[in-house]
Amino acid sequence: MKKDLLSFSGMAPTDFEEIWLRAARLKRMLKEGKEYASLKGKTLGMIFDKSSTRTRISFEVGMYQLGGIALFLNSRDTQIGRGETLADSARMMSCYLNGIMIRTFAQESVEELARYASIPVINGLTDLLHPCQILADLFTIQEKKGSYEDVKVAYIGDGNNVANSWIEAAACLPLELTLACPEGYDPDARMFKESKKDGKGYVHLYRDPFDAAKNADVLYTDVWTSMGQEAESQERKRIFKNYQINEKLLGVAKQDAIVMHCLPAHRGEEITAGVIDGPQSVVIDEAENRLHVQKAVLEILI
Numbered sequence: 001m002k003k004d005l006l007s008f009s010g011m012a013p014t015d016f017e018e019i020w021l022r023a024a025r026l027k028r029m030l031k032e033g034k035e036y037a038s039l040k041g042k043t044l045g046m047i048f049d050k051s052s053t054r055t056r057i058s059f060e061v062g063m064y065q066l067g068g069i070a071l072f073l074n075s076r077d078t079q080i081g082r083g084e085t086l087a088d089s090a091r092m093m094s095c096y097l098n099g100i101m102i103r104t105f106a107q108e109s110v111e112e113l114a115r116y117a118s119i120p121v122i123n124g125l126t127d128l129l130h131p132c133q134i135l136a137d138l139f140t141i142q143e144k145k146g147s148y149e150d151v152k153v154a155y156i157g158d159g160n161n162v163a164n165s166w167i168e169a170a171a172c173l174p175l176e177l178t179l180a181c182p183e184g185y186d187p188d189a190r191m192f193k194e195s196k197k198d199g200k201g202y203v204h205l206y207r208d209p210f211d212a213a214k215n216a217d218v219l220y221t222d223v224w225t226s227m228g229q230e231a232e233s234q235e236r237k238r239i240f241k242n243y244q245i246n247e248k249l250l251g252v253a254k255q256d257a258i259v260m261h262c263l264p265a266h267r268g269e270e271i272t273a274g275v276i277d278g279p280q281s282v283v284i285d286e287a288e289n290r291l292h293v294q295k296a297v298l299e300i301l302i
């Protein structure tokens with residue numbers, strides 16, 4: 001495993017397996033009420049340039065459960081928000097902290113921070129990628145389906161950070177991934193190139209959600225308007241209206257298909273209330289697994 005978790009680039013299947021194996025053990029121990037203070041005395045700084053519920057809570061609670069603490073650093077309230085460079089912030093924070101988790105806009109900012117930090121840096125979401133989410137999602141798929149191999153995942157909607165991380169995962173792992181995105185809202189072309197070059201998995205982009213969802217084991221979606229795109233919200237509602245996980249789309253997936261969403265969800269937009277609150281939805285288990293998987297990542301990196 002590398003020093004940082006910025007993306008899945010360069011990760012071997014064994015790196016993923018190490019995280020999931022540890023996550024499963026940490027989850028079991030937590031359910032059995034066993035304490036495990038592997039990060040006693042360690043501190044994680046959490047820099048947030050965007051809102052968060054799950055990422056913030058799961059990292060903060062995760063550090064606490066492992067015997068360490070997490071500091072919530074809203075960049076508006078730190079000198080980063082007043083123009084202190086990421087290089088100086090990284091060098092200085094490396095003296096106080098044992099790790100940094102950052103949620104921000106540009107992937108380049110996360111990479112710059114990692115370049116100057118001597119401590120591990122974890123990408124807690126950028127405009128480009130959301131690796132922690134997909135690590136938890138693949139862990140959830142293994143819990144529900146026994147394995148991620150021979151499982152068809154269909155991603156319906158915006159070719160955003162979550163979609164890009166799915167494609168990146170398919171460059172590392174033998175996944176079958178289909179996506180349906182409207183024209184002009186495709187995932188990042190670089191991710192596709194990587195997945196073609198290194199691709200262990202099968203990735204195919206469709207325009208029609210029904211083509212992507214056909215016989216899928218997992219139907220996955222995310223919001224139509226990501227953080228930072230709020231001004232486009234009305235236009236996106238119009239463009240994405242056919243890219244909804246609803247009862248009809250679920251009907252073309254396998255009968256025992258599960259439905260996933262990274263959350264937060266907008267019922268009536270990218271997913272219907274009937275589906276997300278229905279028996280095939282695993283969104284709450286998926287959110288819970290952010291905690292267990294990130295604890296494993298923290299242990300391994302710190």
Ligand code: CP
Pocket residue numbers: 051052053054055056125133262263264
């Ligand atoms: N899925 C996810 O990252 O949620 P938050 O934005 O609430 O952290």
Ligand code: NVA
Pocket residue numbers: 125160161162222223225226227262263264
């Ligand atoms: N694509 C969404 C994910 C939120 C967890 C966003 O970036 O806002």
